[in-house]
Amino acid sequence: xxxxxxxxxxxxxxxxxxxxxxxxxxxxxxxxxxxxxxxxxxxxxxxxxxxxxxxxxxxxxxxxxxxxxxxxxxxxxxxxxxxxxxxxxxxxxxxxxxxxxxxxxxxxxxxxxxx
Amino acid sequence: xxxxxxxxxxxxxxxxxxxxxxxxxxxxxxxxxxxxxxxxxxxxxxxxxxxxxxxxxxxxxxxxxxxxxxxxxxxxxxxxxxxxxxxxxxxxxxxxxxxxxxxxxxxxxxxxx
Numbered sequence: 001x002x003x004x005x006x007x008x009x010x011x012x013x014x015x016x017x018x019x020x021x022x023x024x025x026x027x028x029x030x031x032x033x034x035x036x037x038x039x040x041x042x043x044x045x046x047x048x049x050x051x052x053x054x055x056x057x058x059x060x061x062x063x064x065x066x067x068x069x070x071x072x073x074x075x076x077x078x079x080x081x082x083x084x085x086x087x088x089x090x091x092x093x094x095x096x097x098x099x100x101x102x103x104x105x106x107x108x109x110x111x112x113x114x115x
Numbered sequence: 116x117x118x119x120x121x122x123x124x125x126x127x128x129x130x131x132x133x134x135x136x137x138x139x140x141x142x143x144x145x146x147x148x149x150x151x152x153x154x155x156x157x158x159x160x161x162x163x164x165x166x167x168x169x170x171x172x173x174x175x176x177x178x179x180x181x182x183x184x185x186x187x188x189x190x191x192x193x194x195x196x197x198x199x200x201x202x203x204x205x206x207x208x209x210x211x212x213x214x215x216x217x218x219x220x221x222x223x224x225x226x227x228x
Contacts, residue, residue: 042218101164101166103164104216
């Protein structure tokens with residue numbers, strides 16, 4: 001079974017530029033998550049999709065971050081414009097369902113450095 | 116609201132000695148609890164999870180954790196550490212509907228040969 005795929009793996013941009021990350025979840029997984037992991041901290045949930053609908057985006061900085069999952073499969077996360085404090089690893093995860101006991105499967109992450 | 120506290124940011128053990136990584140949680144509901152491991156430059160991997168069945172949960176690579184409701188704890192243990200166990204470990208709590216999934220700040224485990 002193929003895992004969660006993310007690209008790119010690394011990205012370096014200057015502040016005020018825009019950047020986009022892509023995620024392809026495990027086939028058949030209805031729920032998709034984006035996390036931000038700042039160095040030395042645990043991952044923080046940014047947004048959660050169930051199929052192509054948003055379940056929770058309460059911690060997404062909506063003035064600069066956006067995410068979509070138009071066909072209920074792969075997803076993109078965009079930052080526009082980027083700030084220095086956005087430097088982090090962005091993790092995508094997927095799970096079969098929405099219930100609290102569902103296991104989340106994580107991709108390798110995209111490491112973003114904002115200069 | 117849910118939250119987790121990992122009581123140690125760093126733990127060092129000698130190879131072959133027991134491992135104890137401590138986690139306390141706070142939850143308004145009957146929680147699901149997880150331990151994930153993150154090796155350098157690798158993705159997060161599930162070690163084990165508690166979902167209101169048996170309170171002693173066995174996971175991969177010889178790890179286990181015990182859910183203690185009275186102590187609101189979910190500590191991770193392993194009888195004998197191996198060099199390959201060196202990694203970052205995260206305790207995670209989830210609410211009933213899965214849209215409240217909170218990670219602790221992580222415990223870095225060092226295994227000394």
